[in-house]
Amino acid sequence: MNNEQFEPQQTPVKGGTGKRLLQYGLLYKKTIIIALIFLIIAVCAEIVGPLIAKRMIDQHISGINQTWYYVEEGTAEAVPYQGQWLVRQDKLETNAAVLGSAEFEQKGLTFTMVQDNGQRTDLTKEELYQFYKPEIKPIIHLSGLYLALLAVSAIFIYIQRLLLQNAANRIVQKLRHDVYAHTQRLPVKYYDHYAAGQIVSRVTNDTEAIRELYVGVIANFSMGIVYIVAIFGAIFVMDTTLGFITLPLIPILLLWIYVYRRYAAKYNRVLRAKLSEINGTVNESIQGMTIIQAFRKEEAMEKEFSELNSYYFKFQNKMLSLNSLTSHNLLNVIRNIIYVVVIVLFFTNQFAEAITVGLLFAYIDYLNRMFNPIVGIVNQLSNLEVARVSAERVFKLMDEPGMEVEEESMPRYRGDVAFNKVSFAYKDKEYVLKDINFAAQQGETIALVGHTGSGKSSILNLLFRFYDIEEGSITIDGVDIRNYSKQQIREHMGIVLQDPFLFTGTIASNVSLNNPDIPRERIEQALKDVGAYDMFMQLPDGLDTIVIEKGSTLSAGQRQLISFARALAYDPAILILDEATASIDTETEAMIQSALDVLKRGRTTFVIAHRLSTIRAADQILVLDRGVIVERGNHDQLMEQQGKYYLMYQLQAGTGAGTVPV
Structure with missing residues (x-):
């Protein structure tokens, strides 16, 4: 986990x-x-x-604790004291006449002047202020x-x-x-x-x-x-x-x-x-x-x-x-x-x-x-x-290897698909596909059947280039798909999965995936073609009905119909239906089956289906077993062979003609 x-x-x-x-x-x-x-x-x-x-x-607060010198009246920076004038040591000019000196001692808030002759005098607040007054402006x-x-x-x-x-x-x-x-x-x-x-x-x-x-x-x-x-x-x-x-x-x-x-x-x-x-x-x-x-x-x-x-x-x-x-x-x-x-x-x-x-x-x-x-x-x-x-x-x-997302488009290809000696393994040498060979022409429907793990989905994964092959080649219109970017190949492909994924938005936005090249008219036509337009228009907001994550407010059949319409709105040259009708009830399936028959015309369609009754009209049916194509042909041909396909069909039809591991 x-x-x-x-x-x-x-x-x-x-x-x-x-x-x-x-x-x-x-x-x-x-x-x-x-x-x-x-x-x-x-x-x-x-x-x-x-x-x-x-x-x-x-200089301005503790400067009073320096030595002071008595000078003549009119000396620069001199401070008056009891009729005499004193200048602080750091402000005394070199040519000034010095008449004596004094220093200050401080105990708490009391200042005492000590003369050079040893005489001591406590200063009043007014006298002390005279020594601090010149410093107020600089401060x-x-x-x-x-x-x-x-x-x-x-x-x-x-x-x-x-x-x-x-x-x-x-x-x-x-x-x-x-x-x-x-x-x-x-x-x-x-x-x-x-x-x-x-x-x-x-x-x-x-x-x-x-x-x-x-x-x-x-x-x-x-x-x-x-x-x-x-x-x-x-x-x-x-x-x-x-x-x-x-x-x-x-x-x-x-x-x-x-x-x-x-x-x-x-x-x-x-x-x-x-x-x-x-x-x-x-x-x-x-x-x-x-x-x-x-x-x-x-x-x-x-x-x-x-x-x-x-x-x-x-x-x-x-x-x-x-x-x-x-x-x-x-x-x-x-x-x-x-x-x-x-x-x-x-x-x-x-x-x-x-x-x-x-x-x-x-x-x-x-x-x-x-x-x-x-x-x-x-x-x-x-x-x-x-x-x-x-x-x-x-x-x-x-740093994980990725692929560059290219915006360059390519002309819509015909859709002639060919697998030539394709072998593939998800892990080294553990092959899930072995020497796969088949060709599908434009307008044909190819059905892939077989037991779980036989390689049906792997074929489609390779066609979509979700994985790249190491042995053999896959061509579209005769050109190896590796010659195109993955985005160019997928531009003209449409897919409908067994478990459709819907994004948060509306029914309309889930059909177009917010592609500006798909107008509202094409969205509506796609829903009409799959027979879902009238169903969704009965909702309070019609096609603008809000869809929450994974479309949990819609039924499985409704989600699948939106997925069908999404694929068709993009008008793909190759249409892939991977167990696309598995989540749809019989009545809904019958409703869209006739529409699909029309929509398949001109497109190469690949169908994976366990319900064999849905693929009777396929042009080719490929029966896979452990990664190998063991039978191929249309429905009538395979029934005449009375092989694996015959046994599976009889078993699903309920005739009890035989058993086969499915």
Whole structure:
């Protein structure tokens, strides 16, 4: 039931997963480059903030703690104090006359002036204000600049995210379109080995995981890398020693990513494979719910699903443990260790006079800012691994050999079909057809009969090129069908299956399959030709009656009649009826039999039928047994031979003339 089993080591898809994801990203490289430029501008604007704060603290707030010099009245930048004038050390002009010096000591909110002669005087609020007054205007200007830079950063970050996520959505839209388009190119035999839910999981769940790669992972990684590089640059510009103290964060982060990916990749492969199997099981259960309930298999199906679910739960817990172990809490520990080291060095004066309060504030601010993008990167590691494994699965599907869908048409052929020494095996050397030879002329009806597994459907599969032969040749109008594309061959073929498939839409759209070349008049005529027009017109909405998935609201006979009309609306040169009347009651069959007799004229018709009474008028009847044509001829000829066909016909007629394995 579940064909897609987990393989610990999957063969890498050709071209490399990362390279192919990059190729999709390059489709919108202009948008991405513009977004990255906007990101760099935003980060630079934001990174200037702590430098402004450092300047405000060191020069305008803590500057009072520098040495002050008594100068003459009128000296630039001088501050009045008790009839005297003082200038701060960093503002003192080189040619100014110095009359003395003083320093400030601060205890709580009390400031004390200490003269160079040792005299100490506590300052009143009014006196203290005089020393801070010249700094108010620069502080306001710097604060305004800081707010302006924050606004610029916010605007550019918004535009950057908008551009990047728009590009990401377009990339995944293109990828999902390519994956779905490739499913249309895959041969029918591919779908024989996979449950529908497993393929659906790749087109939906796996591409959605890849979307998160472009929308979340790349956005966070690009932003994080730009932030980290910019902040490290700013720290080294402020103080080289602090830069080297912080530098070990880079190898720690790289080691962290390496260890996480090593284990996460293994777990995610299991999770994606099992999720695909779960989807396949659910899809299969829904499709076969009638059988499940009819045979009371609810508990068995629930048990099977529970086993898959438990296995999935087990590995989800492993991923949870891994994520918890390598969560951002570990980053907080590392950050706090760096804080302790820097603060201890600061208070033990290991930095001499190089580290100021403003520099320490800016460094801690930068460190906090740097850890936010690092946390963002770490939190996206799980999404990165999920996306990478999902991409492997998607590209593995896309690497399956497919056929190009060609739009080029070919003129309608006559329909003369010939099989020449055709042998075919679905598996190596296990032949289901052996040395098949026959010819069908335009307008002839060829009936294929035989027991189950005799090769009847295989002949039609080869004619439709659902599978390609390796031995012999099949020709249409004398030309090997391999000389045409599969789409060109099928353009003038029509098929009606035993179990017709209807799509969500209307009765009319199911006849035309939304082909703009088939007008409403031809749809109506096709339904009239099969005798179904009046039946469907009695419905409330007529031919516009809504048909849900698989046409479950219609009877089996109604679905089959729509399938007949669909084939006829396309006016095929070759018409194939594969057990087409098996689901139709005797009355309905009689209704369309006369119409079919008319519609077969001018067309080469192949009929597979177990109900032998429906093929009495066939021009040729081929009797197959274990992949070999054992009898051929029309009905009367085969009855005269009294072989396998005679026995089958007598058995169905109820005469009891003999038995035959059917």
